Amino acid sequence: xxxxxxxxxxxxxxxxxxxxxxxxxxxxALTAGVPLALxxxxxxxxxxxxxxxxxxxxxxxxxxxxxxPAWATASADGFASVDALGQNGTYGGRxxxxxxxxxxxxxxxxxxxxxxxxxxxxxxxxxxxxxKEIKVRSDKTIVGSGTAGQIVGGGFFLGQGVxxxxxxxxxxxxxxxxxxxxxxxDYDGIQMDGAHHVWIDHNDIRHMADGLIDSRxxxxxxxxSWNKLSQENKAFGIGWTDNVTADITIHHNxxxxxxxxxxxxxxxxxxxxxxxxxxxxxxxxxxxxxGDYARxxxxxxxxxxxxxxxxxxxxxxxTATLVQRGNVFSGTSGRNESGGTGAAWDPKTYYAYTLDKxxxxxALLKSGAGPRSSIGTAPTAAARRTTATTKTxxxxxxxxxxxxxxxxxxxxxxxxxxxxxxxxxxxxxVPANNPSRVVIAVKPGTYRExxxxxxxxPHVTIRGTGxSRxxxxxxxNNASGTPKPGGGTYGTGGSATVAVEADDxxxxxxxxxxxxxxxxxxxxxxxxxxxxxAADKVFLDGVIVSGDQDTLLVDTASKDxxxxxxxxxxxxxxxxxxxxxxxxxxxxxxxITLKKRWNGTSAGYVTAPSTAAGRKGxxxxxxxxNGDVSDRSFYLGRPWHAGGDASLDPQATVRxxxxxxxxxxxxxxxxxxFSWKDDxxxxxxxxxxxxxxxxxxxxxxxxxxxxxxxxxxxLGDWTPSAS
Numbered sequence: 001x002x003x004x005x006x007x008x009x010x011x012x013x014x015x016x017x018x019x020x021x022x023x024x025x026x027x028x029a030l031t032a033g034v035p036l037a038l039x040x041x042x043x044x045x046x047x048x049x050x051x052x053x054x055x056x057x058x059x060x061x062x063x064x065x066x067x068x069p070a071w072a073t074a075s076a077d078g079f080a081s082v083d084a085l086g087q088n089g090t091y092g093g094r095x096x097x098x099x100x101x102x103x104x105x106x107x108x109x110x111x112x113x114x115x116x117x118x119x120x121x122x123x124x125x126x127x128x129x130x131x132k133e134i135k136v137r138s139d140k141t142i143v144g145s146g147t148a149g150q151i152v153g154g155g156f157f158l159g160q161g162v163x164x165x166x167x168x169x170x171x172x173x174x175x176x177x178x179x180x181x182x183x184x185x186d187y188d189g190i191q192m193d194g195a196h197h198v199w200i201d202h203n204d205i206r207h208m209a210d211g212l213i214d215s216r217x218x219x220x221x222x223x224x225s226w227n228k229l230s231q232e233n234k235a236f237g238i239g240w241t242d243n244v245t246a247d248i249t250i251h252h253n254x255x256x257x258x259x260x261x262x263x264x265x266x267x268x269x270x271x272x273x274x275x276x277x278x279x280x281x282x283x284x285x286x287x288x289x290x291g292d293y294a295r296x297x298x299x300x301x302x303x304x305x306x307x308x309x310x311x312x313x314x315x316x317x318x319t320a321t322l323v324q325r326g327n328v329f330s331g332t333s334g335r336n337e338s339g340g341t342g343a344a345w346d347p348k349t350y351y352a353y354t355l356d357k358x359x360x361x362x363a364l365l366k367s368g369a370g371p372r373s374s375i376g377t378a379p380t381a382a383a384r385r386t387t388a389t390t391k392t393x394x395x396x397x398x399x400x401x402x403x404x405x406x407x408x409x410x411x412x413x414x415x416x417x418x419x420x421x422x423x424x425x426x427x428x429x430v431p432a433n434n435p436s437r438v439v440i441a442v443k444p445g446t447y448r449e450x451x452x453x454x455x456x457x458p459h460v461t462i463r464g465t466g467x468s469r470x471x472x473x474x475x476x477n478n479a480s481g482t483p484k485p486g487g488g489t490y491g492t493g494g495s496a497t498v499a500v501e502a503d504d505x506x507x508x509x510x511x512x513x514x515x516x517x518x519x520x521x522x523x524x525x526x527x528x529x530x531x532x533x534a535a536d537k538v539f540l541d542g543v544i545v546s547g548d549q550d551t552l553l554v555d556t557a558s559k560d561x562x563x564x565x566x567x568x569x570x571x572x573x574x575x576x577x578x579x580x581x582x583x584x585x586x587x588x589x590x591x592i593t594l595k596k597r598w599n600g601t602s603a604g605y606v607t608a609p610s611t612a613a614g615r616k617g618x619x620x621x622x623x624x625x626n627g628d629v630s631d632r633s634f635y636l637g638r639p640w641h642a643g644g645d646a647s648l649d650p651q652a653t654v655r656x657x658x659x660x661x662x663x664x665x666x667x668x669x670x671x672x673x674f675s676w677k678d679d680x681x682x683x684x685x686x687x688x689x690x691x692x693x694x695x696x697x698x699x700x701x702x703x704x705x706x707x708x709x710x711x712x713x714x715l716g717d718w719t720p721s722a723s
Contacts, residue, residue, distance in 0.1 A: 074141075076166070076199035078223035078249025078272065081351050085163070085221065090197040092141030092166035093118040100145070104128060111136045111156070120145050121170060127154025131175055131187035131209060138162050144169040144203075147371050154187065155208070160194035160217070169371045171204040172212075181233050185209040192219040193240075200224045204370040206231040211261060215248065216240035223249045228370035230256040239266025244297045247350070251275050254365040257286045262310075266295035272347045273302045277361040277369075280309040282331075287311065290335070294320035299342040301325075306361040307332050316340065328358040354509055354542065355467050360571075360591065367624040367658055368569065368589040408436070413443040423451045423462065423474060430457045437723050439463055442510065444471035450478070455501040455535070455557070461723055462498075464510030469544050472510040474498055479516040480550075481524025489524070492550055496532035501557065504537045506723060511544040518548055519598035526598075529553045533565050533583065539720040540567040548595065549576040554583035559612055566711075566720045577608035580640060582648075584616040586714050587623055594627030594634050594662050602630035602662070607637030608671065609650040616714045617651025617680065625690070626660035636667040639679040644672070651680035653709050655701070663690030666697035684709070 075081065076090035083089060096116030101107045102123035110117045116139035132154040136142070142156070143149065143166070150171040158165055167190060175187035187209030190200060194217045205212040205227060211234035215222055218241050229235045235258035238248065247270040255262050256279045265271045273292060280288040291307055294300040294316040304326040307313040312334035316322040321342030329336065347353065356364060410426045411418035418441075420426045426440045437459045444466035451474055453460055464472030476497040478490050493499075498512050516528035531545050532553040545552045551574035556563030563583040572579055573593040579585070596602050606625065611617035618637075625636075636659075639650035667683070667690075668676040683691075684701040694700035701709060 074166070076197075076201075076223050077353065078225065078251065078351060079221050079247040079270070080197055080199045080223035080249065082221055082247070085196050087163050087197045087221070090164055090166060090199045090221070090223070092116075092164060092199070093139055094141065096139065101125075107142075108134050111140055111142060113137065116140065118143070121149035121151070123148060124150040124152060126152045127175075130154065130177075131185060133157035133188065133191060135159060136162060136165055136167075139164045141166040141168070142170070143167075144171065144371055147171070149371070155189040155191070155205075158190075158192040158195035158198060158219075162192075162195045163197045165195070165197070166199045166201070167203065168199070168201045169203065171206075171371060172208075173205070174207050175209045176207045177209045179209075182209045188212065188214050190214070191216065192222070193217040195219045195222075197221045198223075200227060202226045202369070202371055204228040204230075208232060210234065211237050212258075213237075213263075214240075215246070218243050218245050220246040220248070222246070223251075224253060225249075226252045226365075226369050228254050228256070229258060230254075231258070233259045234261040236263035237261040237266075238263050238268060238271075239295065241267055243267065244269050246270075248272070249347075249351075249353075251353070252356075252365060252369065253277070254279070254369040257281055257284060258288070259286060260289040262288070262291045262293070264290075264293045264295060265298050265300060268298045268300070270345060270347075270350070271298055271300040273300065274304050274347075274353070275356050275358070275361060276305045277365045278305065278307050278310050278313070279362075280311065282309055290315050291332075294322040294340075296320060297342070298322075299340075299345060301345065301347055302327065302338075304355045304358045304361075306330070306358050308362070312336075314338070326355070326358055328361075354469070357468065357470065363591050363624045363626060363658075364569075367591070367622055372589075372622065409439045409441055411441050411443070412447075414445040414447065415443075418443060422449050423447050424449055427451060427453055427457065427460065430460060432456045434459060437461060439723070441465050442472050442474075446473045446475060448475055450476050450497060450499075452499045453502045453505060455503075458502045459504045460502060461506040461508065462510065463506075463508040466509070469509050469542055470511055473513060474510065475513040475515055477514060477516045478528065479514075479518075479521065479524060480527040481521075482516075492527040492529060493532055493534075493553060493555065495527065495550075496529040496553065498531050500531070500533045500535055500538060503535045505533070505535055506539040506541060507531075507543050508541045508722065509543070511546060513544075514547040514551070516548070517598075533581075534563065536561070536563050537718050537720075538563075538565040539722070540565065540570055541720075541722055542569050543567075544571040544573070546571070546573040547578065548574055548598065549578065550574075550580060551578035552580070554579070554581040554585040554618070556581075556583050562615070564715055564718055566715060566718075568720075575604035577605050577638075577640070579606060579618060579620075580608035580610070582610040582612055582615075582617075582642070584611075584714055585618050586711055587618070587620045588711060589621075590623045592620070592623060592625045594625065594629045594660075596629055602633035604629075604633070605635045605638050605669070607652045608640040609637065609652050610640040610642045610645075610648055611651045611680075613647060613649040615649075615651075618653070619709065619711070619714050620652075620654045620657055621711060622656045624658045624660075625654075625663065626658075627662060629662045631661040632664050634662045635664055635669045636683075637676075637681060638669045638671040639674050639676050639681075640671060641674045646674075649679055653680075653682050653684065653701070654686060655684035655706065655709065657686050658688040659686050659690030661689035665692055667692075668697075682709075 080090040093116040098118040100120040118141040122145040130153045172189040189205040191214045290312040291310040309331045313332045321340030324338040439461045478495040514528040514530040518526040527550040530547040534555040565585040570590045609617040637652045
């Protein structure tokens with residue numbers, strides 16, 4: 001920003017189970033077309049009332065088709081994405097009609113139909129009788145409309161041979177019958193017996209009568225991701241078979257206050273567990289018996305997960321094989337095991353995936369797991385898993401998702417193994433006015449350079465190819481006051497490490513940083529931008545943007561031009577006005593990390609919008625704001641009237657977000673003679689130690705106002721999708 005400022009349960013067994021007969025079911029060879037979440041997958045609060053319900057309460061939804069939301073074409077990641085058993089990935093009811101249901105009769109009607117459907121659950125539906133499990137048939141997507149989609153007192157059953165089913169964004173709860181270790185009732189949230197190609201994603205499942213999820217009787221090609229599993233004796237059981245055939249992926253789940261089966265994984269040929277957060281909260285009546293358990297002849301890879309307070313966090317039978325790597329154990333006790341004699345296997349042989357750092361999981365999953373409330377365009381983590389290539393079982397590399405097969409790819413590697421050794425050289429190679437997507441695939445390494453994507457090179461994706469967003473870093477150290485070679489200084493906007501002036505830009509799975517040393521250069525203005533965007537339809541997906549002052553500048557090409565930025569599943573690090581500018585920008589399901597100043601003091605401002613009148617400003621939603629700084633030392637924001645322009649109407653809304661104690665009790669403040677109370681600053685349904693009740697110093701949106709400040713209201717006709 002410009003220089004106007006400068007200042008009784010099932011115990012963990014010890015005996016080896018008796019030997020069982022086992023065989024490997026024959027399967028089709030894994031093919032090249034592994035569908036790894038082709039598009040943004042989560043217009044999850046689609047809740048349009050179709051007006052199709054008669055006096056008797058029976059929908060005539062079959063007579064009409066709802067407008068197709070973006071997530072209707074979503075497909076799974078993990079093992080559910082693999083082409084096998086005659087099913088090429090998991091995409092649910094994508095090929096059928098979209099219907100909205102509000103009654104049990106209609107939900108059961110469409111879920112049990114022979115033809116494919118996308119079924120939007122837009123109400124709380126109570127099962128009758130209690131414990132009822134709807135027998136879902138193949139080719140279905142069952143998805144909740146925001147937080148309105150709730151199933152009470154029962155759940156879903158997927159029987160032998162049922163396949164291509166997606167269950168997403170639902171709350172499934174309260175079949176509990178008053179007995180903690182219930183052996184009389186089998187009232188699960190989701191039970192699968194011999195199903196295949198199933199994706200269970202972004203649900204909140206709790207307080208059932210037996211278990212929350214049961215995957216039984218050779219159910220395979222299953223992915224369970226981004227769910228909240230809680231308040232239950234048994235969380236997630238896998239097995240009930242002598243066969244060692246199932247292939248299962250379990251990632252980014254928050255398993256909290258459950259005693260056992262977290263999960264218990266019995267006789268699974270390939271069990272890939274990563275980036276899960278298992279939490280046993282101290283001082284409650286619930287105490288974990290064990291965490292992740294490899295039973296029978298399971299072959300498990302367990303990586304980058306976080307275990308908090310768990311007893312016996314990782315255990316295995318003597319017959320099982322368990323490989324651990326990158327996990328974090330905090331306050332755990334008892335058994336923590338690995339080893340075995342089974343054949344080693346690499347999940348990346350089957351599908352591509354990206355690991356988050358284990359230490360980041362508590363914040364990431366507390367803000368990101370479970371149903372999403374925002375209407376419109378929020379892509380799930382599945383979208384960010386998409387990569388340009390994946391290996392088949394024979395080791396050949398082939399194009400991954402169909403959307404990417406059409407994109408030209410340029411490779412960058414510092415060691416000379418790519419087409420170019422710098423990112424800017426690859427950008428330079430993109431033809432002017434390119435009509436379609438160009439992916440710049442950057443191999444792991446630190447690229448100390450300045451990168452500019454000019455306005456005549458739209459549709460560019462810069463994507464890190466490492467296993468983590470930290471593996472690929474673009475970094476430089478210019479500041480506003482840094483002298484330019486030809487005279488003068490760079491200024492705030494000119495200091496950016498990466499500058500984006502082209503529409504339809506994407507950055508994925510990498511770090512963009514400005515490491516200007518403010519302490520060593522107190523003689524010059526220290527605003528130092530890591531990333532500047534001055535374009536429309538900018539998608540920042542699974543990235544880290546890191547700096548000190550003025551880290552992320554979300555700008556527009558000109559004051560009268562619209563510039564939309566959507567950041568999801570990402571991190572922003574800084575201390576002073578470090579998310580700022582006049583763009584219409586959404587920070588969704590991300591972690592905003594507060595950082596101390598160069599001299600060790602804690603003081604700062606998260607946002608500084610400079611929104612034009614009549615435009616949307618900065619929206620932070622479903623995220624976490626925290627950092628190693630002093631309590632009550634940071635403001636959420638202040639109004640930046642750039643150049644003293646009184647016609648501007650800065651806007652910042654922070655909603656459905658966890659705020660640490662670092663946030664001041666009066667979280668907004670004035671700037672350069674302009675009062676924040678004359679502009680648009682508000683909160684809604686925030687939580688955490690830094691949240692507070694409504695007051696004149698802390699305005700809160702009403703429910704009606706909040707309904708007009710959702711993700712879709714910011715992004716309009718644009719639906720971000722990973723490319």
